[in-house]
Amino acid sequence: MVLLPHTNIIIDGFSFTAQLEQPHYIFFLTHFHSDHYQGLSPSWNRGPIYCSPQTALLICDKFSGIPNIYPLEIGETYWISLNLKNCAGVNVTFIDANHCPGAVMILFQGEIGTILHTGDFRYTPRMLLEPCLNNSSNSLIPINQLILDNTFCMPEYDFPSQEMCTKLIIQIIEENPNYDTWIAIENFGRETLLVELSLYFNTLVIVSESMFRRIEILGLRPDLFSTNSDDGWIHAVPRKHMFRIYQRNREGLDTIGIYLSGWYKKYSKEWPFYHVPYSLHSSFSEIKEFVEKIKPERLSYIVAPGKSLMGVFELSRKVLEDVAKDENMMEGIEFKPPVKRKIGSGGGGYLKKLKKPKTIGCKIAESEEIDEHPEINKYTMHYYI
Numbered sequence: 568m569v570l571l572p573h574t575n576i577i578i579d580g581f582s583f584t585a586q587l588e589q590p591h592y593i594f595f596l597t598h599f600h601s602d603h604y605q606g607l608s609p610s611w612n613r614g615p616i617y618c619s620p621q622t623a624l625l626i627c628d629k630f631s632g633i634p635n636i637y638p639l640e641i642g643e644t645y646w647i648s649l650n651l652k653n654c655a656g657v658n659v660t661f662i663d664a665n666h667c668p669g670a671v672m673i674l675f676q677g678e679i680g681t682i683l684h685t686g687d688f689r690y691t692p693r694m695l696l697e698p699c700l701n702n703s704s705n706s707l708i709p710i711n712q713l714i715l716d717n718t719f720c721m722p723e724y725d726f727p728s729q730e731m732c733t734k735l736i737i738q739i740i741e742e743n744p745n746y747d748t749w750i751a752i753e754n755f756g757r758e759t760l761l762v763e764l765s766l767y768f769n770t771l772v773i774v775s776e777s778m779f780r781r782i783e784i785l786g787l788r789p790d791l792f793s794t795n796s797d798d799g800w801i802h803a804v805p806r807k808h809m810f811r812i813y814q815r816n817r818e819g820l821d822t823i824g825i826y827l828s829g830w831y832k833k834y835s836k837e838w839p840f841y842h843v844p845y846s847l848h849s850s851f852s853e854i855k856e857f858v859e860k861i862k863p864e865r866l867s868y869i870v871a872p873g874k875s876l877m878g879v880f881e882l883s884r885k886v887l888e889d890v891a892k893d894e895n896m897m898e899g900i901e902f903k904p905p906v907k908r909k910i911g912s913g914g915g916g917y918l919k920k921l922k923k924p925k926t927i928g929c930k931i932a933e934s935e936e937i938d939e940h941p942e943i944n945k946y947t948m949h950y951y952i
């Protein structure tokens with residue numbers, strides 16, 4: 568959870584609202600992985616939630632009672648009012664985070680400065696071409712603070728690209744032509760890989776009911792998936808069920824298992840299991856390149872490493888500080904009241920109110936409903952033209 572400095576903006580934090588000092592907060596959800604939406608429930612109602620349209624669909628599917636969900640299109644810039652009374656607000660632009668469907672990085676711009684929150688992200692150089700990150704002379708805009716996904720911010724985590732790992736997985740499957748393939752998949756985000764395997768081997772991929780539902784909701788080629796285990800031989804299986812492979816092989820149901828994670832660092836084989844460093848997060852060299860290009864004035868981190876990794880983490884932090892502009896580290900969580908925005912006589916005249924967001928299957932705030940919720944009526948969303 569990050570409370571953005573000098574604002575009432577909370578990113579990926581829904582569990583701690585009871586402890587917060589101020590009554591009014593606005594919330595962002597970078598993506599729909601459970602460690603980021605922890606605390607949400609159908610009765611949760613602490614403020615508006617801003618997220619991508621895909622994430623909004625998944626929230627509505629899982630927590631159908633939550634009101635005031637505002638899907639913002641990726642690549643569009645919105646003016647979000649933090650406090651109508653003193654006209655404080657901030658420009659917000661979402662950037663595709665290349666992590667799981669609907670995952671975004673968030674660019675905040677305003678009197679609080681320019682802050683880029685990566686959420687969970689897998690860096691690709693094309694991110695730096697995003698119009699919102701470039702000025703009119705095609706150079707990157709100055710970033711005052713970068714809040715970074717540092718999951719693999721340690722030099723030994725220098726694993727290959729997803730494309731390389733996909734080729735490796737295809738090779739593993741081809742080396743075991745008469746075997747069923749079980750791939751350990753805990754949460755979503757690897758659908759692109761499964762689609763590629765389905766097309767390459769010309770077979771349906773077998774997934775759980777809940778995974779199939781998500782694939783359908785997000786329109787991720789549901790025609791290539793099935794929940795009937797007789798329809799194919801490539802299965803996406805929860806990690807906790809992978810031990811059953813031993814039993815299957817004893818019974819003559821030849822099966823190999825493939826585990827996917829950046830934590831493996833490199834490819835390894837322990838028959839009948841294979842470990843492939845297919846990661847949804849950036850490798851260390853990708854993180855380093857990203858920070859070198861962005862050159863933030865200040866750097867802070869999303870993940871607090873455990874004790875065992877603290878030493879390596881501190882070393883990595885120094886490497887990144889060297890490529891950032893200065894060594895002024897931020898702690899990430901801080902609260903100060905919203906900054907008062909100085910406006911002229913026609914104050915706010917350049918703001919144009921956005922049309923009501925489309926209803927997408929769950930309760931989305933409309934003006935009449937806002938009046939019924941006094942704790943929310945300080946917030947409205949405007950479109951910055």
Ligand SMILES: [Zn+2]
Nearest residue numbers: 598600666687
């Ligand atoms: Zn994630």
